Amino acid sequence: MSRSNRERTEQTRQALIDAGRRLFVEKGYADTATPEIVTAAGVTRGALYHHFEDKRALFRAVIAGEMQEVTKTIEASSALEDRPRDALIAGASAYFTAMAQPGRTRLLLMEAPAVLGLPATAALDAENAEASLRRGLAALMPAAGSLLEPLTSLLSAAFDRAAIAIEAGGKRRDYEQAIAALLDGLADHLRR
Numbered sequence: 001m002s003r004s005n006r007e008r009t010e011q012t013r014q015a016l017i018d019a020g021r022r023l024f025v026e027k028g029y030a031d032t033a034t035p036e037i038v039t040a041a042g043v044t045r046g047a048l049y050h051h052f053e054d055k056r057a058l059f060r061a062v063i064a065g066e067m068q069e070v071t072k073t074i075e076a077s078s079a080l081e082d083r084p085r086d087a088l089i090a091g092a093s094a095y096f097t098a099m100a101q102p103g104r105t106r107l108l109l110m111e112a113p114a115v116l117g118l119p120a121t122a123a124l125d126a127e128n129a130e131a132s133l134r135r136g137l138a139a140l141m142p143a144a145g146s147l148l149e150p151l152t153s154l155l156s157a158a159f160d161r162a163a164i165a166i167e168a169g170g171k172r173r174d175y176e177q178a179i180a181a182l183l184d185g186l187a188d189h190l191r192r
Helices: 003-027 034-041 045-051 055-078 084-099 104-116 118-127 129-140 142-167 172-191
Strands: none
Touching: 003 034, 003 045, 003 055, 003 104, 034 045, 034 055, 055 084, 055 104, 055 118, 055 129, 084 104, 084 129, 084 142, 084 172, 104 118, 104 142, 118 129, 129 142, 142 172
16 A cells, blocks of 8 residues: 555545544534444545445444543653652543543543443553553552552542533532542551
8 A cells, every 4th residue: 555545544534533533522422323434534435335334333333532632641640750649640630631522522531431331441441541550650659559440440540520511611620639638548547
């Protein structure tokens, strides 16, 4: 395949992902029809099925891309800090910043579990933001041992719940302070 064919192929794929994201945010997965997606992307229905098995596969690509963007934001922010606690706090703030992207909370925390199922959504998260959280917790709490996985899962859920609350009008600063208190309390407990 020539370079221009590869570029066109990637442009078409990205146009489908962008159109899908826009419509999934606007209307929800269930109320978005494939003809709307191809029209919004400016491609044929055949192009959609060339790149994606079905609407669900396109949705999964949208979710994976959103999760990767969240992870990039977290990792860029936490990498600026030397101390594990500071990195986790910076990562928490970055998570809330990333989740403030219009439609992202709905896509990742409401639509994805409903459409892809909890196991598939959790698997995608485990490769992305949750992996960053796990590394941060391991650095902050080296004595966590077998508690590292459940602590990661529970804190990840707390982050997600906080993002939903913030989107609903909760004070972000309060949730950031609550996350810091949770992290400090866990670290103190595990040092005993």
